[in-house]
Amino acid sequence: MFGSLGAVTLLVSAVLGQGFATPKANGTSGYELKQGPLDTPWTEKVGTTPWPEYPRPQMARSEWRNLNGVWQYRNASGGESEMERPPFRQELESSVLVPFCLESALSGVMGNYTIHSWYRTTFNVPDSWTERVLLNFAAVDYQATVFVNEKQVANHTGGYWAFNIDITDQLNKNGTNELVVFVFDPTNLWPYNVPIGKQKLIPEHIFYTPCSGIWQTVWLESAPADSIEKLHINAGADGKVDITVHTTSNTTTTADFILYEPNSELVKLKIKVPVNKAHSFVVDSPQLWSPDSPTLYNITVKLGSDAVQSYTGFRTISKGVVNGVQRPLLNGEFVFMFGTLDQGYWPDGLHSPPSFDAMVSDLKVLKEVGYNMVRKHIKVEPALFYQAADQLGLMLIQDMPALSTSSVFINDETAKQCPGVSLTPSLDPDTVQKEFDRQLAVMVNQLKSYPSIVTWVIYNEGWGQPWEGNDGVRNTSIDGILTDYVRKIDPTRLIDSVTGWHDHGAGDFYDNHHYSSPQCGTPWYSTPSSPYNSETDHRIAIQGEFGGIGQNVSEEHAWKVAASINAINNTYELDATPKIWNLRAHMILQELEFQIQEYACSGAVWTQTTDVEGEVNGMLTYDRRVNRMDKDMWRRDIQGLYEAAARRARTNGTMGVEGRGGGGG
Structure with missing residues (x-):
């Protein structure tokens, strides 16, 4: 089909x-x-x-x-x-x-x-x-x-x-x-x-x-008065399907649910399901969704004269201890998650990709060298982006868009002058938090049926995390409250309560950010992080951001705005040529490989997919015309990470990773 x-x-x-x-x-x-x-x-x-x-x-x-x-x-x-x-x-x-x-x-x-x-x-x-x-x-x-x-x-x-x-x-x-x-x-x-x-x-x-x-x-679309309003579908690796068919009325009738064989119009299952309430049933022997085999099943749901097309993938996201280390599990197996920080900005359309083909091209570039995950960074994409990730087999870590970190005050009615001022917004903090919470729930409900999403992120580096009073003490309870809040809406995913600092122990992940070298599940650290201790912190260790190495580009591929060009030197590290950039990436990835083999690292996020305005640390330039990667090197190094994770799952480390040959350049 x-x-x-x-x-x-x-x-x-x-x-x-x-x-x-x-x-x-x-x-x-x-x-x-x-x-x-x-x-x-x-x-x-x-x-x-x-x-x-x-x-x-x-x-x-x-x-x-x-x-x-x-x-x-x-x-x-x-x-x-x-x-x-x-x-x-x-x-x-x-x-x-x-x-x-x-x-x-x-x-x-x-x-x-x-x-x-x-x-x-x-x-x-x-x-x-x-x-x-x-x-x-x-x-x-x-x-x-x-x-x-x-x-x-x-x-x-x-x-x-x-x-x-x-x-x-x-x-x-x-x-x-x-x-x-x-x-x-x-x-x-x-x-x-x-x-x-x-x-x-x-x-x-x-x-x-x-x-x-x-x-x-x-x-515009045409639908009957009594129609399907929303579909929430989750299909597990055990064949269990949880579905809620929301309708525009409070009817207690049933809807027809038809599941097709993968890539076929042959009907695998046809049943009636109640509407406006949660319902579960089991599908025999489904083919499972994974990055290596992103199998999807098409679906038709009919309610009276209304009919909608949908799809799902059978997979289960969970966590568990593997050889003494807390791990993320996909379909019951430890899969090391390795992806890029994906900003989703475009020089011609900004938040809006110029076309579907353009949007998907970014994901194909990542999949080509072996990435199996993308962290969608404090932005939500068009629905077709999530479908593309489902079809390509890219796991998604989805961030909630962050609150503002500073304000500007416009003092000219024509808005021609807009000086930047670091001001604390005067809106009542409780009002701001309630609206953030409401929209957090909207995000989870809008996206939770996409099989590729494996993790929700609530806060990025403490941006928007509330304070308690004026004493400078972070609110240590809100992380846990919001984690439970999201878990209640969607109990099928893992939750990264705070990616980066200020971590208060909530959620499923211990998430460290460090540039350029990684500190993933290691006993060494840089403030404001802390050393990971698997004896006391029973969460999954992940490197939420690292890398960030940049390589300046010619004017032809640069965002031609003076303030952005002047900010390029703020990059964590600049490498003189693409060859040196690849060599430095190789060195950093080998360091990550060592940490995977010896410690508790279960996933990592390389910064980033593309350059964005004054940032020049992408796999691709901002205009998508230059791919900096030595593709063969990146394939070998990424595969090396997966192999190190598989070895560590079987052993307690070797205190030294054997060389795999090859290299950067």
Whole structure:
């Protein structure tokens, strides 16, 4: 049926999806791709009908219409007061390409300080649609107020999360409909403190150009009034399937569940499952999902006249003691997790990859040299990213986007001056924490059916970890409270409560960050970490970040922004040439191999997949045109890590790793 990478997407989009773009209106400037600081090989190929693929592969419907394309845009310089004067039936002055961040070149706006914005487009509903019409947004950063035909239909908060609205009652079914969206995105504007990851209004070295507005696909779909709202599916290595079919009503009826053989239309299992409550059943002798064999099973769920396509993979993530060491287990076996820190930034689209093919190319580069894991770093990706990881066989460590680490104060109404000030946001800390907690739950619920996700990360290096009062003492209880909170929502994954410091002993991992050399499960350490002691800390030892070695690039491949270029020397280590970069990587990976063999190291995260703005420590340059890796060396060294982990699982170490031959250069 769907089989190979991208097949679900390609099948659905080829049969059902037609790109839609609002033509240039009188008084509206036409869309024009901006000249940004850097582009990619995909930039010029985007055109005006971007991301035509069906965007929600785990709950795909047959009747849909893509609304990506050229919309009208206006910077709402009047701020929130403009909400009182929506631009209904007005042509806005500029064009914007949806779904790309307003600050990006691909958007055609390439704005700065786009705190308040208006979007406008028109659409028609196909005559063949006789049931309810749902309007879907895959992600809008940060707060979206949505109007259809001059009626407010939604107000959504959270820059990374999908939402949909039943707009049937607001439609002009026999004519053109108007869609207007007001977006408020404070990023790190004082006094707000919201989950933003690495976005900053004033970028600086490890903090990057922000992303505002509609940055993932917008689409319409047709569904009956009593329809499937969400699917939560987990399939274990023992064949047990846990499923909850959420519906738009409180019905207690049943839905038809059909499971197909892998890469086939042959039905393996067909049963009825109750809706709106958890249900379990067992599938006989499933083929298991793993990085070496990422087998997936396609699924159809039917409720009355509603039918959605989905998929799952049978695997179990757990932990257990192997030869005296606490280990992560995949399908009951210790699998050493080795991946990159994956920022997911693009020079042409920022948060938005220019295309599906571009996004997947990053993952294929990693898989090619033997990485079996990716740490998705304080960002959430489009749903098709997670499907690609499922299909390629890449385990995912998924971070919760972090709260702001500092604020800026805009003292000019035109936002032309925006001095950076390290201020503590004045919003009530309890309010900030409650909203962070709410969005943490949204993340887990939105992503928990993807087989590739093996671990949730709550806090990165203490960013956003609350303090107790003004005495400078970290809140030592919140880590444990949130760990239990996430575990209750999803008991099937491991939890890394705090990757890096300030660790209070919660969660399943002891996670150390150290550049450039690793300190993975070792008795030596650098503050603010501490030595790992397997006798007293019964958690899994992992190197959450390390490496970080950089190699400067020519102007052709650099992010051509003076502040970013000036920050390159802040890189942990700079190597003169790609050859030296590979040699240093080889030396560092051999050190990691020793720690795996002798101590308790169970996984590691190399920084990073690509360069990002002023950071030049990627496997790839920011424009994705240069791959720094000596691929043969990286394959040998990565395989060496896996072999060392297998030896350590059988022995108590050898106090000296035998040479494997080969080398860098």
